[in-house]
Amino acid sequence: MGSTADPFFGLSTFLAVAEAEGFTAAAARLGVSPAAVGQTVKALEARLGAPLFIRTTRRVRLTEAGAALLARIRPAAAEIATAVDAVGAAGQEPTGLLRLTAPRMAVPLVIDPVVPALRRACPKLSVEVAVEDAAVDLLERGFDAGIRIGEYIERDMVAVRLTRDIAWALVGSPAYLAAHGRPESLEDLARHDAIRYRFPTSGAIYRWEFEREGRSVSVDPPGGVIVNDGALLVSFACAGLGLSYVADIAVDAELRAGLLERVLAPLLPKGPGLFLYFPQRAQAQPKLRALIDVAKRVLRPVR
Template identity: 35%
Template sequence: MRRDRLIDLNAFLSVADEQSFTRAAAKLNVSQSALSHTIRRLETHLGVRLLTRTTRRVSVTEAGQKLVDTLRPALDDIDRQLAAIVELGDKPSGTIRITSSRRAAETILWPALKPLLRDYPEIKVEVSIDSSLTDIVAERLDAGIRLGEQLAKDMIAVRIGPEQRMAVVGSPAYFENHPKPLTPQDLADHSCVNLRLLSAGGLYAWEMEKNGREIRVRVDGQIIFNDAQMVIKAAMDGFGLACTLEDHVLEQIADGTLIRVLEEWCPPFPGYHLYYPSRRQQSAAFTLLVEALRYRG
C-alpha cells in the first residue's frame, strides 16, 4: 500500500470517530481544508461516498461504515504491535482500558492496581465501571472483568477471584410477618425485590440448584431496581426478599441486619475472571496486569 493511502485512511477514521472535520483536523494537526481535500481524494480513489456532511454533523455512509469496520481492528492491531516493540527496549508502559462492575473494581481490581501503578509509573489504566455485558471488542477495550459463567467462548479467561454464591436474604422485620421460605416454590407467596438486568433489559430470574436440579424462579414484588446495591437496601428496609451475590451481604448477614434463607439452594459457581480476545497481542504492561490479578487462592 502506498504511504499516502495509509495517511488518507487514518484521516478518514479520525473524521468518522470525531463526527466533525473541525475536531478531526485539530486531532491530526492539519487544516480543515487540507483534511477535506484528503477525504475527497480517498472517495475519488474508492469511487464511493464515505461521509455525509450537514451543517451540524458529519456521519458515515453505509460504505463508510464498512470501511470503518475493516480499518479499526487492523489499525488497532498495528498500534498494539508498535507498542510491544517499543517496550522491548524500555520499561513497561502504555494505556490499558478495562471494564468492570463496581464490586469487582472495589474488591479485586483496585487492590491489585495500586501496587502495580506505584511500581510502574509509565503504565496508565482507564477503568470503565459498567455492570452490563460490555462488548470489549466493539468498545475498543483491552479487557473486562466478568463472572466466569458469563464469559464468551472466544475469549481468554484468567481466574482472578474465588468462587461465588448467591444469597437469598430478608430483614428481621420482614420475617416477623412472613414465614421463611423452605423451597424455591415458596417464593411465590413472598414479596421480592426485582433486579432489571442492564445488558438484556429483562428481570433477573433467581437461579437455584440442589442435588443437580436447577430452577429459575420468576419473583414478584412492589419494587424493581437496575442496581444491586439498591436491591439490598430495599431488602434491609423490609420491602421483601432479595437475591444477590453472597459477598455483597456477608457483613449484613453476620451482624443480623439480614437473614439468609434457602442457602442449600445456592451452590458455588465460577467467580470473577479477567477476559480478553484470544487474538490479542499482549504488551508488557498488559502481561503485568494479568499476573497482578491472577487468583492464587
C-alpha cells in the first residue's frame, strides 16, 4: 500500500476522491478497487490526525481540514502534472481531439484560415470548433482552448495574441444614414435606432461605451432590435435596420466595400484584439503547441 514515511503517500488518491466526490468514481479513475481507495484515505487521515471526508450513503464531501488540504495541494499537483507533461510531450506528434470555443467574430478572422492549415500540418489531429458568443468555462465544458477579446479573458489563463488591437466602431448603412442623418454627438443617439446586443450568459443588454473629454461615458440608446449574436449586429446594420456597435475588425470588409460607414469615430475607445487562451498546465500539450505555432505562422501578416 505504500510507506507512510513518503510525504506524497495518499495524496493522489485524496485528490481523486475530492474531484470525483466519491470513492467508487475515484477508484475507477485510478484503476483500483474502492476498498483500496478507502484504505489509502484512512491511512492518510491517520497520518494527518484529522478526518478528510464526511461519508454518507448518498455522497462524500470534504471536511474543513480536507478542504484546506485540497486548497494547498491542488495548485502543486497542477505544477507537477505540467512538468511531467512537458517532458512527455517533447517530440510527440499531435494526435487526438482538439476542442476549441470561439465567438462568431473569430470565425473569418482566425478559424477559417487557421483550422485548415492546422489539419494539413497535423493530419492525425482532429479539431472540433464550437462557435458561441457566450462566456465559456473551458474546464467545465471540456475545451482545450478558447478565443476571446483580451479584456474578457480571466487573469489566470495563458493568453496568446492572434490579431491586432481593435477600435470599437459605431456603424450604419449608407441608406440608413441618408434617411435618418448622421449623429454628430452622443445626444443625437436618442433619435436613432440602435441594434442592441444582449450578453448570452448574463442576459444584460450592452451599454455603448464612448470616451469624451477624457472621461468614459456609457449610453443606453433606444432600439427596436435586440440580438445575442455578433454576426447579426453586422448583417442587420448592412440591411439598414439601425446603428450597430461592433469591433472594427469585425466589419473591416463591409467598411472597405462601402456597405457600412463609421459615425462618431473620435469618441470610440480602443481595446485589445483577439487572443487564444487556455489553462497554464495545458500549454505543454503537443496539440496545443501545434495550434499556437500554426496560428502564429498563418496570422502573422494580419497581426
